[in-house]
Each structure stands twice: as C-alpha cells, then as structure tokens.
Amino acid sequence: MxxxxxxxxxxxxxxxxxxxxxxxxxxxxxxxxxxxxxxxxxxxxxxxxxxxxxxxxxxxxxxxxxxxxxxxxxxxxxxxxxxxxxxxxxxxxxxxxxxxxxxxxxxxxxxxxxxxxxxxxxxxxxxxxxxxxxxxxxxxxxxxxxxxxxxxxxxxxxxxxxAENVCYYRANLIVLNMIEQGLFGELTYAECGYVHDCRSLLFNGDGSLTWRGELARQESGNWYPTHSLGPVAQWLGINRGDRLVSLVSRSSPAVGVKDYATKRFGADHPTTKLPWRGDSNTSLLSTERGRVIELRFDTSSARPHPTTTYFTLQGATASYHDREAVPSIWVDGKSKEVAWQSINDYAAEYEHPLWKRWAEEASKTGHG
CATH class of the missing domain: 3.40.50.720 (NAD(P)-binding Rossmann-like Domain)
Structure with a gap:
C-alpha cells in the first residue's frame, strides 16, 4: 500500500x-x-x-x-x-x-x-x-x-x-505516537470538527424523517461529537491524566435544512414547516489541566464533501493540521524552514504499532 x-x-x-x-x-x-x-x-x-x-x-x-x-x-x-x-x-x-x-x-x-x-x-x-x-x-x-x-x-x-473509527485513521495514529514519544512537548490547544452535508440523510423518500432527521429537529448543539472529539481526546489523554471540566456552546440560525427540504419536496410540504435547530454549532471545552478544545459540528449546511473531519493540534514544540490534501506538521528544531512539512516526512519514524500490525487488513474495510 x-x-x-x-x-x-x-x-x-x-x-x-x-x-x-x-x-x-x-x-x-x-x-x-x-x-x-x-x-x-x-x-x-x-x-x-x-x-x-x-x-x-x-x-x-x-x-x-x-x-x-x-x-x-x-x-x-x-x-x-x-x-x-x-x-x-x-x-x-x-x-x-x-x-x-x-x-x-x-x-x-x-x-x-x-x-x-x-x-x-x-x-x-x-x-x-x-x-x-x-x-x-x-x-x-x-x-x-x-x-x-x-x-x-x-x-x-x-x-x-x-466503535469510533476516526481514532484509528493512519494520520491520527501517527500523531498519537508522536505525542507519546514527546515530539509535541506539552499540549495546549486543539481544534476539531465534523462538517459534513448530511441533509439528504435526514429524510426518507416521502419526506418523513429518518432517525437523523428526528435528532436534527429535536436537538440543538452538537449531538454527533465523537468523530472529531475522539482522536483529540486520545491525544490529550482525556480520562488518562486529564479530563474535560467545562464547555460553552453556541449554535447558528437554522436555514440549511429548510432550504433543502423546500427544493426537494416543495414549499407546501409539512417538512418545511418543522422548527429545525441551528445549522452550525461551535463549542469551547476546557480540561482540568487548562487545555482548550474548539469543537465544531455542522451537518445541515450546503458544502462540498471532500472529507468529514478536520484537526489542529498545538504543543510547545510542534504544531499539526490536516486542512490540506496531505496532513502537515511543523516541529521546532527539526523542520528545516519556518514552513509546514508533510506528515509523510515523519511517517517511517512515527508509524503507530497498531497501523504496522493491521494496515493490510484496514485497507480492505472501506468506510470501516
């Protein structure tokens, strides 16, 4: 592979x-x-x-x-x-x-x-x-x-x-191994999000609501946090040396689902009259050790779908993000310039033991 x-x-x-x-x-x-x-x-x-x-x-x-x-x-x-x-x-x-x-x-x-x-x-x-x-x-x-x-x-x-599969994506495991080997130093901050246009999954063909639709109608806030928060919790050692202690959370107005339903089922369909909750939610979480996590959730807004999750991690001696096509890292004292490097530059040294053992089998699983 x-x-x-x-x-x-x-x-x-x-x-x-x-x-x-x-x-x-x-x-x-x-x-x-x-x-x-x-x-x-x-x-x-x-x-x-x-x-x-x-x-x-x-x-x-x-x-x-x-x-x-x-x-x-x-x-x-x-x-x-x-x-x-x-x-x-x-x-x-x-x-x-x-x-x-x-x-x-x-x-x-x-x-x-x-x-x-x-x-x-x-x-x-x-x-x-x-x-x-x-x-x-x-x-x-x-x-x-x-x-x-x-x-x-x-x-x-x-x-x-x-069964949180995102914790076991290859890049996320490499970052975990880097942390465990001390490459990042003291961790201070993380960003993560699950941003994925799922509006088509909210409805059955007749316009009635699926279980996802029921949640989107009934629940405000972030009701699907684990794909994004799971890897970050592993990286920060949540409940393994640190723990979450507080959060504040805000949601945007709800416009995306109603717009989608109107276009798909017509303006007079009962679905368009439902009181939908906010489209996009952002939460700030703090840990007992003072670290901060910015967590975003949005499955109701129109957007392309190259991926579903994103991550940023900041430590005293290294920084990581995966917003580009190839996840990137910068390591103080190791990166040759003040510029991002591909994480592939470090993969051979920091490949996680789980990936080494199960990579071939993982390649056969698709979505997981």
Missing part, C-alpha cells in the same frame, strides 16, 4: 473500530477453544456493512440477528448463511425484541448498529445481560444514559467498546 498519507486515504483506509474489534476477537479466539459468538442488533445499511466485515474474520461466529425491519433481518440472515453455511436466529417481534436475543446462551457479545437514540439503553441492557458490547457512535444521547452505561459496565465487568 502507499507509504504516504493523504486526506482521501485516511477516509478510505482508516483502521476502523470494526477492524480493531475484529483484531481483538481474533486474538481472543486464538487463545481459546471457541470463536466469539456475536449477536447483531440492527442490520440496516451500517449494520449490514459491519456484519460483512465480521464474517470476514475466522474468529467470529454470528449466531443471532435482531432488526424490526424484516427485510433487513432476512438480508442479514442470508449473508450469514452464504458466508458460513449456518442460519442465525432471527428476532423481529417489535422494538424490545433485542432483549430476547440477550437471553441466548449462544451469544457472547453484541454489535449495536441501531438508530443513535437507542444505543445507550440497548448497550446497558446488553451489559447487564452478561454480553460484551461493540456499539456504534454515539454511545448515548442523554447524560442519564451515559451514567447508566458506566454503571452497567462496572456492574457487569464486561467489555464495552465504542
């Missing part, structure tokens, strides 16, 4: 959380007599992609699938049958039927890829049922759900992993 890092490569070949989890499953399977037996909760578009990835790993069996959409359920069962020859148990008897899956003795772990509003409750129920959990982002949508999720993990002692 290429020895250089580009923005497009980072998106395409990111060492996704699904691959990382697959690696953990294979390692576990190699040391024990049986593979990890997975139940899938939610096999829509995203869940089906993750199911296909799981079936590529010899150390994984898929023994049960749950989805309230029977067409999605049958598609998932068929994928398992064709890939492995067995037929997983199917659960589709309403929105709480996942709890019946959780009672099964042939399920060791679950992968949750349902609408985001359901993640927190389903993950907590799964942990309390004695199952390990790999959950799509975000982990939960309320503070109470977050606290209950922490309690459920501590009570059960089971493994919980948030």
């Amino acid at each position: 290429s020895e250089t890092v580009t923005r497009r490569e980072a998106l395409k070949l990111g060492a996704a959380a699904g691959v990382l989890a697959g690696a953990a499953r294979r390692a576990a399977a190699a040391t024990g007599p049986k593979p990890i037996r997975f139940g899938f909760i939610g096999v829509g578009g995203r869940g089906t992609g993750l199911l296909q990835q799981a079936l590529a790993h010899e150390g994984v069996e898929v023994t049960a699938i749950c989805d309230i959409n029977e067409a999605h359920l049958n598609r998932g069962i068929d994928l398992v049958r064709k890939a492995r020859g067995n037929e997983p148990a199917g659960h589709s008897a309403g929105p709480t039927d996942y709890r019946r899956l959780l009672t099964r003795d042939d399920v060791d772990a679950v992968l949750i890829a349902t609408p985001m509003q359901l993640h927190g409750r389903m993950a907590a129920d799964s942990l309390r049922a004695g199952k390990h959990v790999l959950s799509e982002v975000a982990a939960a949508v309320t503070v109470d759900e977050c606290l209950d999720l922490v309690r459920a993990q501590k009570e059960s002692g089971r493994t919980y992993m948030l």
